[in-house]
Amino acid sequence: MKQTLAQKLVARAAGRSPVTPGEIVTCKVDLAMMHDSGGPRRVKPMLERLGAKVWDPSKVVVITDHYLPAADDESRRIIHIARHWAASAGVQNFYDGQGICHVVLPERGHLRPGMFVVGGDSHSPTGGAFAAYMFGVGATEMLGVLVTGEIWLKVPHTIVMDFDGALQPGVSAKDVMLFLIGRFGMDGGQYQAVEYRGAAIRGMPMQERMTLCNMTAELGGQAGLIPSDSVTTEYLKLKNPETWESDADAPVLAHHRFDAAKLAPQVAAPHSPANSKAVDEFGDVQPTLAYIGACTGAKLEDLRMASRILKGRKAKMRLLVAPASVRDQKAAEEEGTLKILLDAGAELLPNSCGICAGYGEHVLPENMVAISSTARNFKGRMGAPSSRVYLASPYTVAASAVAGRICDPREMLH
Amino acid sequence: MRAWVFGDDIDTDVLAPGRYMKLGVEEIARHCLEAVSPSFSRETKPGDMLVAGRNFGCGSSREQASAALKHLGIEALVAESFAGLFYRNSLNLGLPALVCKDARRIGHGDKLKIDYDKSEIIDLTRAETLSFEPIPAHLLEMVRDGGLLPHLEKRLKCRTTS
Numbered sequence: 001m002k003q004t005l006a007q008k009l010v011a012r013a014a015g016r017s018p019v020t021p022g023e024i025v026t027c028k029v030d031l032a033m034m035h036d037s038g039g040p041r042r043v044k045p046m047l048e049r050l051g052a053k054v055w056d057p058s059k060v061v062v063i064t065d066h067y068l069p070a071a072d073d074e075s076r077r078i079i080h081i082a083r084h085w086a087a088s089a090g091v092q093n094f095y096d097g098q099g100i101c102h103v104v105l106p107e108r109g110h111l112r113p114g115m116f117v118v119g120g121d122s123h124s125p126t127g128g129a130f131a132a133y134m135f136g137v138g139a140t141e142m143l144g145v146l147v148t149g150e151i152w153l154k155v156p157h158t159i160v161m162d163f164d165g166a167l168q169p170g171v172s173a174k175d176v177m178l179f180l181i182g183r184f185g186m187d188g189g190q191y192q193a194v195e196y197r198g199a200a201i202r203g204m205p206m207q208e209r210m211t212l213c214n215m216t217a218e219l220g221g222q223a224g225l226i227p228s229d230s231v232t233t234e235y236l237k238l239k240n241p242e243t244w245e246s247d248a249d250a251p252v253l254a255h256h257r258f259d260a261a262k263l264a265p266q267v268a269a270p271h272s273p274a275n276s277k278a279v280d281e282f283g284d285v286q287p288t289l290a291y292i293g294a295c296t297g298a299k300l301e302d303l304r305m306a307s308r309i310l311k312g313r314k315a316k317m318r319l320l321v322a323p324a325s326v327r328d329q330k331a332a333e334e335e336g337t338l339k340i341l342l343d344a345g346a347e348l349l350p351n352s353c354g355i356c357a358g359y360g361e362h363v364l365p366e367n368m369v370a371i372s373s374t375a376r377n378f379k380g381r382m383g384a385p386s387s388r389v390y391l392a393s394p395y396t397v398a399a400s401a402v403a404g405r406i407c408d409p410r411e412m413l414h
Numbered sequence: 415m416r417a418w419v420f421g422d423d424i425d426t427d428v429l430a431p432g433r434y435m436k437l438g439v440e441e442i443a444r445h446c447l448e449a450v451s452p453s454f455s456r457e458t459k460p461g462d463m464l465v466a467g468r469n470f471g472c473g474s475s476r477e478q479a480s481a482a483l484k485h486l487g488i489e490a491l492v493a494e495s496f497a498g499l500f501y502r503n504s505l506n507l508g509l510p511a512l513v514c515k516d517a518r519r520i521g522h523g524d525k526l527k528i529d530y531d532k533s534e535i536i537d538l539t540r541a542e543t544l545s546f547e548p549i550p551a552h553l554l555e556m557v558r559d560g561g562l563l564p565h566l567e568k569r570l571k572c573r574t575t576s
Contacts, residue, residue: 024550037435038475046563050570067436074436122426122475122499138477138503140562147566152552186423187469191498220469222498272423358432378473381427385449 002250004158005225006193009133009244013116014153021157021192021253030115031059032145035101037066037357038120040085041078042139043146055149057090061110063101066359068352099325099351102126102214102295106206107327112236113228113244118145123295123375125216129209130236131228131244133193136217156193156222157253158246163200163260170410171263172305173208174297174373174393176200177215178266182276189221192253195246196226200260206235207301214296215375218273265408267371268391271379279396282406289370290315290401292341292394293322293349294356297373300328300337302394306373307337309398309412310344316404320362322349344402355382364389371400415461415489418454419522420447422467426500429471429479443482460487463528465520467493471500480504490528492517492535492546505553508561512546519544530554 001018003011011019013027034040039062047053054060064082067075079096086094098104102123105111113131118124120142127134137145145151161180180188194216201209209226216224227245232238246252268276292298292306303323321341323329329351332338342348354360356374364370364383370390372382377389392400395409402412428449434442447454464483470493471479480503483491490510494517504511512528514535520526524539533548549557559565 024552038477042477049563050567052566052570078436120475122473124475136475136499138475138480138499138506140477140506141502144506144562144566147570185469186472187495187497191501220472220497274423358427358435363433376425376427376473378425378427380431380449381425383433 002247004193004246004250004252005131005195005227005244006133006156006158006223009114009116010153010155012114013133019155021155023155024152025155026150026152027116029059029118029145029149029151031061031110031117032142033061033063033101033105033117033124034120034142035066036064036078036082038139038142040082043143044081044085046140046143047146050147052147054089054091054146057092060091060146061093061105062086062091063095063104064097065100066353066357068097069350071361099328100295100353102210103299103324103328106130107325109236112238113232114242118142118151122217123214125221125224126210126214126295128213128216128223128225129206130232131226133223135222158193158195159189159221160195160197160252160255162255162257163198164257165200165260166203167200167260167263168410170395170413171265172393172395173204173211175263175266177212177219178268178273178276178391179263181215181218181273182266182268184219186218186272186274187220189216189219191220191222193223193225194219194221196224198260201226202229205301206231207299210299211296218375265393265396265410267396267406268377270377270388270390273376273391279392279406279408282390285369285390285406286404287369287371287390287400287406288317289364289368290317290319290397291355291370291372291374292397293320293354294374295324296375297394298322298324300331302373303328303332303337303341305394306398307340309395309402309409311340313344313402315345315401317401319344319346319401320349321346322354323351326351358382371397371406373397415463415526416459417463417465417520417522417524417526418458419520420450420464420466423469423472424450424466426471426473426476426479430476430482435476435478439478439481439485442478443485446482446486455486458486458488461489462487463490463492463526464488465492465517467518468495470496472497475499477503477507480507480509484509492520494518505549505557506562508557510549510557514544514546516544
């Protein structure tokens with residue numbers, strides 16, 4: 001029986017082969033990741049109530065990223081619980097203030113092709129970029145995993161998004177996702193596995209692939225998956241790489257084909273990522289803030305995109321940059337990318353979820369119009385309910401910051 | 415009980431706004447849905463039900479979205495479809511999430527009754543019976559136990575006594 005990548009990953013974790021889409025299986029979890037918001041502060045009291053211990057602390061990773069910097073008593077308390085719990089539960093994989101969990105997890109080598117992973121955050125599908133089955137769960141479900149090491153799953157169907165050809169310069173993974181969410185809606189993924197294929201996907205560096213899988217959350221998929229290849233192997237520095245991919249002709253729920261070269265930069269209007277259209281329809285919009293941040297929009301690759309636009313130019317509006325991890329920031333500093341951003345007038349913010357998740361002192365005030373490289377522009381998410389957020393790629397955010405209005409970055413790459 | 419009717423794509427940021435997330439569920443519940451229905455948390459009564467269109471609960475993994483509704487005494491959620499993560503979270507907290515393709519037929523303020531054995535929603539105001547997709551058996555037991563935590567508690571207790 002021909003199996004998709006998703007079926008193969010689930011079958012391995014369930015100790016079964018083959019598995020059929022729609023059947024309910026119990027999977028053994030290879031790794032469970034939590035952050036400070038949905039993690040220790042929520043699971044600790046429940047574990048205590050049950051008098052239970054973590055099934056295998058070596059398979060747990062805790063990363064602080066939401067309530068940092070801890071500016072008030074409540075935030076400090078939440079971070080303190082994370083630190084204290086990680087130590088007392090014997091969790092050695094604890095990253096404190098190192099950046100956003102979805103970026104730190106693979107950066108520190110915790111993901112490998114073939115794994116079955118749960119994350120206590122909705123953007124957990126990011127891990128699928130490494131051909132691992134990774135999806136988000138809530139705190140109570142995480143408790144179940146921590147106690148039993150297992151989780152139930154309805155074996156997913158696979159929806160294939162196939163991008164042939166090559167993206168134009170100035171068009172990126174974020175544009176691909178905004179386009180797909182606009183085309184298929186926020187429930188287009190039907191809580192199934194979405195597999196990204198084609199020459200344009202194979203040509204993407206690892207962090208761009210992460211952006212695709214990350215925003216599978218906004219597309220409504222349970223997991224976003226990319227077959228493993230030499231790019232995966234190189235990023236993870238694997239010595240004996242296994243290839244994880246769908247069998248040729250494995251049955252899928254849908255196979256959508258696109259010509260990557262035809263894709264224009266996309267912008268999503270308030271208040272939904274599904275409100276996306278080509279950038280040229282937004283030329284009248286004049287934001288007063290440009291934000292490059294979040295797991296989906298401020299990794300090293302994202303910072304590089306912004307720098308290609310900002311080199312030798314100045315931002316006409318406030319430009320905030322919150323690099324997604326400490327390591328990515330350091331790398332950007334060493335290669336000169338960060339200097340280009342700062343020279344253009346960017347203000348540097350801490351390596352945490354920040355405005356994207358509605359935290360911290362920079363959340364948007366009443367009536368502010370912003371353009372942002374983040375994932376969600378839901379009403380009130382990034383600040384006041386009257387604020388309006390346009391989502392776009394780092395290229396488009398940077399170009400708009402320079403132009404003083406929403407602007408096609410391709411005009412500035414010539 | 416009384417139905418509160420909402421549209422498509424009601425997201426978790428509207429259910430549990432990020433700026434209140436560091437606080438307890440009582441405070442989050444006070445702001446639940448305020449961006450789309452300012453009086454909801456004030457006027458909702460224990461036993462009320464929430465009815466919505468497609469993709470209810472899309473967005474974040476934050477369980478407080480379901481917990482806030484439960485805290486306000488919402489007895490069940492009825493929608494054309496739910497975001498998968500929110501669906502799992504709701505059942506894990508013992509809050510029934512019922513997939514009903516005819517959810518749009520229910521009007522705001524309608525009196526509803528649910529028959530779990532027959533998988534039916536009875537709209538007493540309109541004298542109509544709508545069917546919902548049965549909750550899978552392995553999850554129904556957990557919902558009846560009050561959610562995953564009491565369910566695990568029961569299982570662990572059984573293990574110790576047996």
